[in-house]
Amino acid sequence: MHELSIATYVVDLATQHASQHEGSRVAAVTLRVGSLSCVHEAALRFSFDLVCEGTPLKGAELHIVAVPVSVWCAACQAERELPSIQRFACPVCGAPSADIRAGRELDLESIELVEAALP
């Protein structure tokens, strides 16, 4: 359940950014999550809602963009998306490749701010 730690990092980062924009609250955050990042989406959503309570992110939506794994195929001289993370080999020519170009992302992509309601 390291998703709880990840959610805490997300909320801390988003809170820091939101604090630079007075009178705003965070309506949504968008993450990019690679297939190799070992993050379970449902666990992350559950944790996110918990951690948002009592922060400027209370009620914020969580958007997750899944990033599939791509490797560089030296034989084809091309970046190839893997159909499965059980085999790190070019899906076209079959050459093994450990040269990962995408799929390890665990990024906070953007934050959506709206004006906070007046008290």
Place this chain on the structure above:
Amino acid sequence: MSHSRPIRSSSVQPPRGQSPRILEVRTKILKKNDELARAMRAEFEAAGVVVVNLVSSPGTGKTAFLKETLTRLVKAGEPVAAVVGDLETDNDAQRLAASGAPVRQIMTHGLCHLEADMVKAHLEGWDLSSLRYLFIENVGNLVCPTSWDLGESLRVALLSVTEGEDKPLKYPGLFNTADVAVITKIDLTEACDFNRALARANIEAVRPGMRVFETSAKTGAGMDGWMEWLTRAGQA
């Protein structure tokens, strides 16, 4: 990335009168940990200490493997130390201390992985420049430690013959971040009907070209090869 696909992307319609602003942040979520780990790595390199992070499931035999490694290094006169992470108890630290190396226990009290700041806090007072090797035995878990950089020079993924040959296929994320794999409890190969060639093929499938050692901390089988590799890594 053009081939990214959204899992769920319901766009939020803000209430009337509110215009949403999108802040493009584009930052690593674990930036705080990554930055600390980077600083620690620089400090380790400047001190000339090789830091090895051991990751596996609970019960793979990390502690037995590390105890044997530490014992051999201590006997060879190498200055070594270790920190070991567990949810509760200092049992592992006590077992490892029998090697003669200084050992500290990190108790995470429920947290399923080590983070860079926990390691840093437990190194206080140790003169890193007097050490040749520092081992970090992570919390037994094949998933959660994957994303946390601890500033290590080498990450070792371990699996035991009792866990089955397909462990690398089930946990490709961890095997993919490792520099070397160690198959432990090789003395139980026959009892477990463990297919060594298949296990190696599965490691090769998820991490082409990765070095694999087959060891038994109990009988000492394969430990010489691992120690030689470690010594070379320590000199590189």
